[in-house]
Amino acid sequence: MKSKILLTILALFLLLSAFGQKASIELTFTAIDSAAYVQLDSVKVMNRTQGSEVVIYWPDTTLTLGIAQGDLLLCIGYAKISSLGMKENHPGNEEFKLDQNYPNPVKNQSLVSLYIPGKGTVSIMVTDLQGRIVINTDMQLDKGHHSFRFVPGHGNSFFLTARWNGVTRSIKILTSEPNSGNQCILDYIGSGNGEPLLKAALLRDGFRQESGILDTPVTNKNYTFQFATNIPCPETPTINYEGQVYHTIQIFSQCWLKENLNVGTMVPGAQEMNNNSITEKYCYDDIGDNCVTYGGLYQWNEMMQYTTTQGVQGICPLGWHLPTDEEWEVLEGAVDSQYGIGDNTWDGSGDRGFDAGTNLKTTNGWNYGGNGADLFGFSDLPGGYRDVSGTFISIGDYGYWWTSSVGILFNAWNRDLYYDLPEVTRGYNYKTYGFSVRCLRDY
Numbered sequence: 304m305k306s307k308i309l310l311t312i313l314a315l316f317l318l319l320s321a322f323g324q325k326a327s328i329e330l331t332f333t334a335i336d337s338a339a340y341v342q343l344d345s346v347k348v349m350n351r352t353q354g355s356e357v358v359i360y361w362p363d364t365t366l367t368l369g370i371a372q373g374d375l376l377l378c379i380g381y382a383k384i385s386s387l388g389m390k391e392n393h394p395g396n397e398e399f400k401l402d403q404n405y406p407n408p409v410k411n412q413s414l415v416s417l418y419i420p421g422k423g424t425v426s427i428m429v430t431d432l433q434g435r436i437v438i439n440t441d442m443q444l445d446k447g448h449h450s451f452r453f454v455p456g457h458g459n460s461f462f463l464t465a466r467w468n469g470v471t472r473s474i475k476i477l478t479s480e481p482n483s484g485n486q487c488i489l490d491y492i493g494s495g496n497g498e499p500l501l502k503a504a505l506l507r508d509g510f511r512q513e514s515g516i517l518d519t520p521v522t523n524k525n526y527t528f529q530f531a532t533n534i535p536c537p538e539t540p541t542i543n544y545e546g547q548v549y550h551t552i553q554i555f556s557q558c559w560l561k562e563n564l565n566v567g568t569m570v571p572g573a574q575e576m577n578n579n580s581i582t583e584k585y586c587y588d589d590i591g592d593n594c595v596t597y598g599g600l601y602q603w604n605e606m607m608q609y610t611t612t613q614g615v616q617g618i619c620p621l622g623w624h625l626p627t628d629e630e631w632e633v634l635e636g637a638v639d640s641q642y643g644i645g646d647n648t649w650d651g652s653g654d655r656g657f658d659a660g661t662n663l664k665t666t667n668g669w670n671y672g673g674n675g676a677d678l679f680g681f682s683d684l685p686g687g688y689r690d691v692s693g694t695f696i697s698i699g700d701y702g703y704w705w706t707s708s709v710g711i712l713f714n715a716w717n718r719d720l721y722y723d724l725p726e727v728t729r730g731y732n733y734k735t736y737g738f739s740v741r742c743l744r745d746y
Contacts, residue, residue: 325371326371326372327367327369328367328370328520328523329365329368329523329524330365330366330520330524331364332366332525332527333525333526333528334380334382334527335528335530336529336531337537338537341530342383344360344381344382345359345360345361345380346358346359346364346378346380347378347381348376348379349377349378349645350370350374351376351377352373352375353370375629376517377516377517377633377645378516378517379513379514379515379643379644379645380514380556381512382514382528399465399467399468399470401417401463401465401473402415402416402417402474404453404474407477409478410533411676411677411678412453413453413476414450414451414452414492415450415453415463415489417448417449417472418448418449419447420446421446421468422443422445422446423443423444425443425449425465426439426466426467427440427441427489428463429464429487429489430461431456431460431461431462437461437486437487438489440489450491450492450493451491451492452490452492453489454488454489454490455476456486460476460477461478462475513555513636513637513644514528514529514637515555515636515645516528516746517629529553530555531553532553532554532637533679534680535550535551536551536552536744537553539558539744544620547565549561552680554679554680554681557633557634557637557743557744559634559744560623560741561680563597563684563704563741564619564739564741564742565584565594565595565598566582566599566618567582567599567601567618568582568584569584570585571589572585572588572689572694572737575602576601576605578604578609582605584601585600585695585737587686587695588695588698589695593698597685597698598740599740600686600689601705601737601739601740602734602735603715603734603735611709613706613707613709614626614630615707619740620742622745623744624707624742624743624744625742626741626743627707627708628706628708628716628729630706631718631729632644634663637679638663638678638679638681639656639658639659639662640657640662641656641657642655642657642659649729651729652729654726654727655727655728659725659727660720660725660727660728661676661725662676662678663675663679663683664720665682665683668685668699669685669700670699670722671723673723674724674725684702685697685702685722686698686739687699687700687703688703688739689737690736690737701722702719702739703719703736704738704741705739705740711731713733714732714734715731717729717731717736
């Protein structure tokens with residue numbers, strides 16, 4: 304009997320030792336902006352399971368790392384993106400510069416930056432395609448970078464011309480869709496002696512952008528950071544799924560469906576969803592047109608197709624999955640203007656961040672005008688939710704989205720946006736609530 308006990312203890316020890324052992328793997332990093340090569344400045348690798356991190360710097364883009372089986376890594380790449388028109392000013396090579404606005408084409412608003420090598424008067428004129436002057440202003444500016452917010456009026460394209468010390472620079476600004484506004488707006492944001500100013504997550508850490516990838520590698524792996532944003536996903540601009548066409552949106556290294564999922568057969572809000580061969584959905588107030596506008600509302604188990612494995616495909620198209628709590632955190636860090644990817648502010652509950660919510664919400668469709676800027680094309684709409692009693696609540700005020708991560712006890716993590724809050728709220732609710740669903744493309 305003693306020998307059997309000893310053998311059992313020895314087998315258990317070997318099993319625990321095997322799980323505790325760290326494997327040495329090699330991770331190699333590169334980066335692109337859409338399809339064009341981008342040189343990385345640095346890469347930070349955070350082991351979210353072990354709570355450790357390491358940073359490597361260009362030209363070293365390969366990291367040998369010891370990790371245990373199942374460790375979740377958050378890899379954050381930092382790069383200078385020349386396509387933004389943001390360049391360093393080298394001493395002895397200073398000149399008056401007007402950078403191309405970003406994003407271009409413009410949907411709602413855009414960032415314009417210029418650099419003057421000495422204090423003086425800068426004249427800025429904006430004209431439409433017919434040559435009509437829509438903005439004409441002079442201002443005294445100090446040496447350094449200066450940033451402006453440009454909101455297009457009604458028109459498809461504009462020319463912005465800046466003049467300083469007898470030197471003229473011009474850019475062409477395109478609009479991605481007709482703007483109902485009748486007046487162009489050019490607001491001065493501020494100045495700096497270094498790189499162009501941060502504005503609404505268009506730039507972070509001066510001229511550096513950051514892009515994040517989550518993974519649980521088990522062997523040597525090559526990673527490619529994507530630095531394109533606010534464009535359709537390069538390989539898959541649209542998805543045909545269950546008789547509907549969904550658009551896609553690239554937000555750095557994440558490719559999301561641009562619309563909430565609307566798949567399945569509508570069932571009454573008073574009815575619980577069942578584990579059967581039919582995908583079921585709620586439509587707000589049991590009105591089918593609300594599903595067309597806002598997408599369906601789903602109980603967590605129905606969305607997951609009755610598994611608890613986070614990151615599962617669930618009711619998403621093939622090649623796509625239900626985003627995890629961590630993947631939502633990466634999105635929030637990518638779009639917030641103050642707190643970056645991997646910042647510990649995203650690990651908290653309640654209202655988090657600075658303006659990630661504003662930057663994810665549509666500019667219209669929210670009650671009382673809302674505060675959405677939709678800077679990254681994510682286009683969140685306030686579809687409300689179905690509560691545990693079967694009642695529909697808060698359309699126009701709130702949008703709620705499930706994650707595929709289990710929360711505390713019988714709950715699951717979710718995100719919600721409120722019409723006038725700039726933050727994103729992280730919470731957990733009973734799985735019998737009916738929330739909206741977004742899908743994320745497999746990496």
